[in-house]
Amino acid sequence: MELTVETLRKDITEMAAVVEKILHVAVDEKSKIENLYELENEINEFHKLVDDHVFKFIALKSPTAIDLRTALAIMKINSELERLGDEAVNLKRYLMRISNQEKHCSIIQAEVFEMVRKSLIAFASNNIQMATDVIKADHEVNSLHRDLVKKFYQLLKDGKAEVDEGFAVIRVSKIFERCGDHATNICEDIIFLESGKDVRHTEEQ
Numbered sequence: 001m002e003l004t005v006e007t008l009r010k011d012i013t014e015m016a017a018v019v020e021k022i023l024h025v026a027v028d029e030k031s032k033i034e035n036l037y038e039l040e041n042e043i044n045e046f047h048k049l050v051d052d053h054v055f056k057f058i059a060l061k062s063p064t065a066i067d068l069r070t071a072l073a074i075m076k077i078n079s080e081l082e083r084l085g086d087e088a089v090n091l092k093r094y095l096m097r098i099s100n101q102e103k104h105c106s107i108i109q110a111e112v113f114e115m116v117r118k119s120l121i122a123f124a125s126n127n128i129q130m131a132t133d134v135i136k137a138d139h140e141v142n143s144l145h146r147d148l149v150k151k152f153y154q155l156l157k158d159g160k161a162e163v164d165e166g167f168a169v170i171r172v173s174k175i176f177e178r179c180g181d182h183a184t185n186i187c188e189d190i191i192f193l194e195s196g197k198d199v200r201h202t203e204e205q
Helices: 005-027 034-061 065-095 101-125 128-157 163-195
Strands: none
Touching: 005 034, 005 065, 005 101, 034 065, 065 101, 065 163, 101 128, 101 163, 128 163
8 A cells, every 4th residue: 555645644534533433422321331342442453553654654755844744743643532532431431320421511521522523623624723723622621620520529528419420420521621632632733733833831822
């Protein structure tokens, strides 16, 4: 197979579709954790494939500066997508302990899923503005996470929530917050890919 930048982008786009799917399966109350294992294995295989293709592309093609930047950004996005797959499995483990996940987690879930969706669209369409919007949205997710944790610590303290379920909600909130971080990291890589600008650890995006 001829390795090109287009090949690398195709690999990561196919992997991203599986990652989006596993996240939606994770929050489906009718699904079982076993349903996620096959998807997780598929993501892990993509992870190895993309890394292998990137290494071979760099070693064999002596890429130009822009193509090298693309390859490195794709390798970093690859790692973030693989971690999102891991987060989905952990998410399911804790969601199974919550009697009404929609009531407790629907707002932060919707915000995070929108961040992930937009981060993948931004990559596919080379859209720096959309990537920037996702990074800004991370502040809202962090705020939602803090509020949810504060609420449930108080409920637990007051004896108004079951301990197992209360801590499960707190863990789910943290996992969603980390998923938002992964989407943010993907968007930082997109901005680097398209502009050469490193916006990590900065307020200027």
